[in-house]
Amino acid sequence: MLRQVSSQIDPLLFEIRRTFRNLQQTCTEALFCTSSMSAEAVGARAGSPIKVSLTDSAGRGVFTTRNIGSGELIHTAKPLLTHPSLALSDQVCCYCLKKLDKDGSSGIFSSLKGEDGTSYCFCSEECRDVSKACCEVESKADWSLYHDHCRAKGLKYPLMVKRFACMVISGAASADDLGILQPARLLPGAVSQMEEEFELLKRTLLKAQIDERLTGFLTKQWYMGVLARIRINAFRIELVAASYKDLLVSATASVAAQAAVGNALYMLPSFYNHDCDPNTHIVWIDSAFAKLKALRHIEEGEELRICYLDASLDCAARQKLLSEGFGFHCRCFRCLSHD
Numbered sequence: 001m002l003r004q005v006s007s008q009i010d011p012l013l014f015e016i017r018r019t020f021r022n023l024q025q026t027c028t029e030a031l032f033c034t035s036s037m038s039a040e041a042v043g044a045r046a047g048s049p050i051k052v053s054l055t056d057s058a059g060r061g062v063f064t065t066r067n068i069g070s071g072e073l074i075h076t077a078k079p080l081l082t083h084p085s086l087a088l089s090d091q092v093c094c095y096c097l098k099k100l101d102k103d104g105s106s107g108i109f110s111s112l113k114g115e116d117g118t119s120y121c122f123c124s125e126e127c128r129d130v131s132k133a134c135c136e137v138e139s140k141a142d143w144s145l146y147h148d149h150c151r152a153k154g155l156k157y158p159l160m161v162k163r164f165a166c167m168v169i170s171g172a173a174s175a176d177d178l179g180i181l182q183p184a185r186l187l188p189g190a191v192s193q194m195e196e197e198f199e200l201l202k203r204t205l206l207k208a209q210i211d212e213r214l215t216g217f218l219t220k221q222w223y224m225g226v227l228a229r230i231r232i233n234a235f236r237i238e239l240v241a242a243s244y245k246d247l248l249v250s251a252t253a254s255v256a257a258q259a260a261v262g263n264a265l266y267m268l269p270s271f272y273n274h275d276c277d278p279n280t281h282i283v284w285i286d287s288a289f290a291k292l293k294a295l296r297h298i299e300e301g302e303e304l305r306i307c308y309l310d311a312s313l314d315c316a317a318r319q320k321l322l323s324e325g326f327g328f329h330c331r332c333f334r335c336l337s338h339d
């Protein structure tokens, strides 16, 4: 009887959450966008000196609306979607990827255990509130096979698709939320691998007995579309410092950034184009909350560009990575000068 009532209430709760979320999203879009961002987009973020507009040769890009000083913080960005590196799921916050120092200031605020033994830990009330609904769905399934598959093939983006699917099921996101982002062009070899991942994802959710009415969006086409967008737009998160103490150490000893704690996807940073000699960089201090900072003085109206790769690579290596990973031939000043 209880089971029957709960199966009727679950979809109702889902609808209420979805309606509330759509309302929130409409308000956010009204704040951030001056018109639809899908065509010749002009997105202005309240309080930030930037707008999204069309560039001459690189699709949409981010432009300044005033002069910006060297070193200035241009804006911050909260992730839409994150996933920790598999080996670190019990050591970092499930949402912001902050390292959990069990006896220190960034300890565990709360946590839950998944069906497969995975720990979902949150470092603060804010992080728990943002991702609790999604993690509750995710924790109902046994992801062992899916994770083993990703580990064996060295894949990280399918983990993000999995989490995004759980966000949609929980009502924390809409299935088409990432549609505005540019997708990667998929090669035939990649497509057959994705089909295998998709089947594994679908089977895992089926086994977890998630109401089929909530997983109707989960088609092969949806999976590929989301993965193609994540591939081009996700950032690998390397924290500069896990704590204030680490920050002091890295400042004095020039310690390089630590290994990746996971991957994250953002809305506004996804519109930044690449330059091998960029005027802007994106930094993560102790969590996936990103800071976009000016690397030099930038004039009003200039396009803000970040570097997608290690700028110390030589010209041929950069061109190869950009062409294979992002599908474009870089024509920045450095590349044209074969620097």
Ligand SMILES: C[S@@+](CC[C@H](N)C(=O)[O-])C[C@H]1O[C@@H](n2cnc3c(N)ncnc32)[C@H](O)[C@@H]1O
Pocket: 057, 058, 059, 060, 061, 181, 182, 232, 233, 270, 271, 272, 273, 274, 275, 326, 327, 328, 329, 330, 331, 332
């Ligand atoms: C993360 S997106 C950047 C935003 C994108 N321009 C858009 O309209 O959504 C990366 C894609 O932008 C384009 N892009 C970025 N930097 C470029 C550059 N320097 N030259 C040509 N295309 C570039 C490529 O198509 C690349 O795959």
